[in-house]
Each structure stands twice: as structure tokens, then as C-alpha cells.
Amino acid sequence: MLLKEYKDHFITALTPDYGLDEASSFFYLVLHHLHQLQRIDLVLQPNFQLSNEEIVVWNGFLEQLLSHHPIQYLIGATSFYGLSFHVTPSVLIPRPETEELVAWILQNHAAKPPISLLDIGTGSGCIAISLAHHLSNTQVYAMDISSKALEIATSNAALNQVEVTFLEQDILKIENLGNQFDVLVSNPPYVRELEKQEIKPNVLEHEPHLALFVSDENPLLFYRKIAEIALRSLTPEGKLYFEINQYLGAETVSLLQELGFKNIHLKKDFMGNDRMIQASLR
Known part of the structure; x- marks a missing residue:
């Protein structure tokens, strides 16, 4: 599956609980955590493919977020005062x-x-x-x-x-x-x-x-x-x-x-x- 296609699925699933902006921010946080990619990379690599194994991992994050696990705990990191x-x-x-x-x-x-x-x-x-x-x-x-x-x-x-x-x-x-x-x-x-x-x-x-x-x-x-x-x-x-x-x-x-x-x-x-x-x- 193309990453940009999975993005639509991921954000659509989370939007009812979190709203579009927060659901989108979650996608990009997980994107960086799993693939070390930024928002611009998705634009520059429109044909980036997710393997079946990677989709399983992404789905795990999605399920946890739908169960209201904090994104910061899922990726194990957050920022505070620029640090x-x-x-x-x-x-x-x-x-x-x-x-x-x-x-x-x-x-x-x-x-x-x-x-x-x-x-x-x-x-x-x-x-x-x-x-x-x-x-x-x-x-x-x-x-x-x-x-x-x-x-x-x-x-x-x-x-x-x-x-x-x-x-x-x-x-x-x-x-x-x-x-x-x-x-x-x-x-x-x-x-x-x-x-x-x-x-x-x-x-x-x-x-x-x-x-x-x-x-x-x-x-x-x-x-x-x-x-x-x-x-x-x-x-x-x-x-x-x-x-x-x-x-x-x-x-x-x-x-x-x-x-x-x-x-x-x-x-x-x-x-x-x-x-x-x-x-x-x-």
C-alpha cells in the first residue's frame, strides 16, 4: 500500500475522536518515529510503499490511539521548552x-x-x-x-x-x-x-x-x-x-x-x- 493512501485511512479513523488537526499531527509523529520521515518527505516521495509488516505496525499504533493511549507514550518521547x-x-x-x-x-x-x-x-x-x-x-x-x-x-x-x-x-x-x-x-x-x-x-x-x-x-x-x-x-x-x-x-x-x-x-x-x-x- 502507498503510504499516502494509508495516511488517509489513519487520519479518517482517528478524526471522530480527536478532530482532523490532531489526527493529522498523530500521523506525522508516527511517521517520524517509524520511518524518520517528515511531512515534506511524503510530498517528495509520493510512491513510498508500506510493506505488509509495516502496515501491521502502523495498525498497532492506530488501535492504541483509538483506545486513547497517549501518543507520547506510544512513541516514548515528547518535547518541552524546546528540548x-x-x-x-x-x-x-x-x-x-x-x-x-x-x-x-x-x-x-x-x-x-x-x-x-x-x-x-x-x-x-x-x-x-x-x-x-x-x-x-x-x-x-x-x-x-x-x-x-x-x-x-x-x-x-x-x-x-x-x-x-x-x-x-x-x-x-x-x-x-x-x-x-x-x-x-x-x-x-x-x-x-x-x-x-x-x-x-x-x-x-x-x-x-x-x-x-x-x-x-x-x-x-x-x-x-x-x-x-x-x-x-x-x-x-x-x-x-x-x-x-x-x-x-x-x-x-x-x-x-x-x-x-x-x-x-x-x-x-x-x-x-x-x-x-x-x-x-x-
């Missing part, structure tokens, strides 16, 4: 909103002297590695409870040729970090159980719930714990950054005020949702 990252079902797939958090930190610290930075709940390592890539001579540390996540993050640091010190720790079970940091950043679990109905099947059924959900009764559990540790672990001029639940912006600000943080800034993401917070000790 490439390995991803598996052991880690959350990095989101565009988190890129905005990275950009905010870089905006505030790129022109300053080298700093010491800790990313709590690093997952794939996307925040820590992106910051290490762009902040020269900065000591970057990253913590996660999951050994499998840390394996992925370590491979991503090597892939992007940056130095990050990874720590396997449960942040809820420690009282002191043992070091002082100029920047603490975290994108902890923040989706409440009551919000599950808003989550798309590809996320709900395939991404790690440990990194996503918190109880309805104590949704700011991680924010309180990390903020309490930050009171003891930030340098005097240090800053704390969070990605937050869009519905709990005011509550998260109130929590930080209650704990004594100053200069608290709540920032919206590109969708207009409350998404990130910066705070300092003075």
Missing part, C-alpha cells in the same frame, strides 16, 4: 502550562548570579532539566518519590547534556531538606477526585494517578508541606514557585499568606486560568 524528553507511563506527560512556569522562573533568575535550585516532584525532569539547560553554573537538584520516574529523569538529563542531582524522597515524610536553596519549585499532585469527570480518557486511564490526584478533603496537602519546608530551606532572598489547581488559586494564596510568605504573585496561564504562584520570605 526532547523520554516519557513512559511512569511519568506525567509535560504540559504547555508548565513551560510557562519555567519561562517565569527564567525571566526572574536568568540575569542573576548562579543559584541553587530544587524541583520537588520532578517526574520526567522537565522543569529541572529545562532550568539547568538555560541557567548556566546553577546547581540543580530534583526530587521524586518514584524510583521509576527518577530513572526516566536521569536518562533525560543525559539526553539533554545537563547536570542534575536526583534525590529519591517522599516530601511528605521529611522535615528539612538539609540545604538552603535560592529557588524551590514544584508542580505537585493537585487534581481533586471531584474533578475526575473533567479529565480526558487518555490522561485518566493512562497517566500515573500518584502524580495527578489528591483527596477532596485535603487538596492543598502538598502545597502546605512544601511551603512549610520552604520557610526553613529558602535563602533570605529565595523564591518559591508552584504550579497550581486553577480552581484553588485564592485558597493557595491564602495558605501562603497564613504561613507568612510575602510578595505573593498569582499568574494566569495562556488559557486564562490561575496556574502558577511565586512567593518569597520577605
